[in-house]
Amino acid sequence: MMSISVNNVSFRYPTVKVLDDISFAVEPGDCMVILGKNGVGKSTLLKCINRILKVNPGDIEIGGSNIREMDNNELAQKIGYVLQSSQFSDTTVFDAILLGRKPYIKWDVTSKDLEIATDVLISLSLQEYSMRRVNELSGGEMQKVAIARALTQQPDVLMFDEPTSNLDLKNQLEVIRLIKDVVKEKHISATVTMHDLNLALRFGNKFIMMKSGKIHAIGGMDVFTTDNISKVYDVDVTIETYNGHPVVIPLEGSSLEGSSL
Numbered sequence: 692m693m694s695i696s697v698n699n700v701s702f703r704y705p706t707v708k709v710l711d712d713i714s715f716a717v718e719p720g721d722c723m724v725i726l727g728k729n730g731v732g733k734s735t736l737l738k739c740i741n742r743i744l745k746v747n748p749g750d751i752e753i754g755g756s757n758i759r760e761m762d763n764n765e766l767a768q769k770i771g772y773v774l775q776s777s778q779f780s781d782t783t784v785f786d787a788i789l790l791g792r793k794p795y796i797k798w799d800v801t802s803k804d805l806e807i808a809t810d811v812l813i814s815l816s817l818q819e820y821s822m823r824r825v826n827e828l829s830g831g832e833m834q835k836v837a838i839a840r841a842l843t844q845q846p847d848v849l850m851f852d853e854p855t856s857n858l859d860l861k862n863q864l865e866v867i868r869l870i871k872d873v874v875k876e877k878h879i880s881a882t883v884t885m886h887d888l889n890l891a892l893r894f895g896n897k898f899i900m901m902k903s904g905k906i907h908a909i910g911g912m913d914v915f916t917t918d919n920i921s922k923v924y925d926v927d928v929t930i931e932t933y934n935g936h937p938v939v940i941p942l943e944g945s946s947l948e949g950s951s952l
């Protein structure tokens with residue numbers, strides 16, 4: 692069964708059409724990266740999957756169930772979603788992470804809930820922050836807490852909007868390694884948006900390149916062609932191989948805007 696199945700989805704804000712007949716599937720074990728220029732509709736697509744925005748027309752299924760038919764708790768158990776900039780109420784880091792268990796908590800927090808939150812805290816090396824106020828953390832530290840909260844939720848589907856944008860190099864690598872490990876270990880899926888193509892290549896096994904509200908290219912690493920990248924980003928690049936891995940290098944001063952291409 693697919694983790695996420697997006698079928699012929701379109702979406703428009705009152706003044707602008709953003710998504711135009713988008714279809715794709717994410718399977719358990721997939722790390723899917725959604726790529727494309729600023730404003731192309733990546734966050735909008737994640738918000739549609741998370742039912743924050745309602746698609747029209749089109750259908751989205753999570754684990755075989757149509758999201759239209761799920762109640763809020765069911766949806767919260769299935770999807771762990773980290774926004775581009777997460778908001779927290781004024782709690783400790785530990786309580787903010789424990790909040791990920793909310794869709795499961797009936798009357799009181801159980802020892803299992805505490806154990807899951809503690810395990811995630813440790814796996815993200817956040818122990819020393821446990822009793823700090825979350826609103827006193829740096830942007831990157833908060834980003835890690837938001838990711839920790841989503842992992843504590845133990846959902847079938849993880850979705851992150853630019854999970855590495857606030858993080859330094861070490862934390863970027865740590866966070867993508869952790870998400871990949873969780874996806875593999877729990878046989879769930881992660882769908883993320885990213886701007887750094889080389890980080891995307893390290894993270895993903897599947898990629899969607901969006902352009903003008905549509906899917907321009909979808910597939911494995913094979914979508915990373917100079918042609919696709921120049922069409923999607925209006926930038927000329929070369930792709931070199933380093934230690935067996937492709938590396939995308941922009942050609943300086945190569946903006947194609949206004950060129951005949």
Ligand SMILES: Nc1ncnc2c1ncn2[C@@H]1O[C@H](COP(=O)(O)OP(=O)(O)OP(=O)(O)O)[C@@H](O)[C@H]1O
Binds near residue numbers: 704709727729730735
């Ligand atoms: N609430 C809104 N009302 C009207 N238009 C919106 C709204 N939110 C986003 N848009 C517009 O929809 C388009 C897609 O925005 P979206 O945030 O999905 O893009 P994105 O690909 O995630 O961009 P970025 O890479 O800059 O985060 C943009 O043109 C944006 O201006």
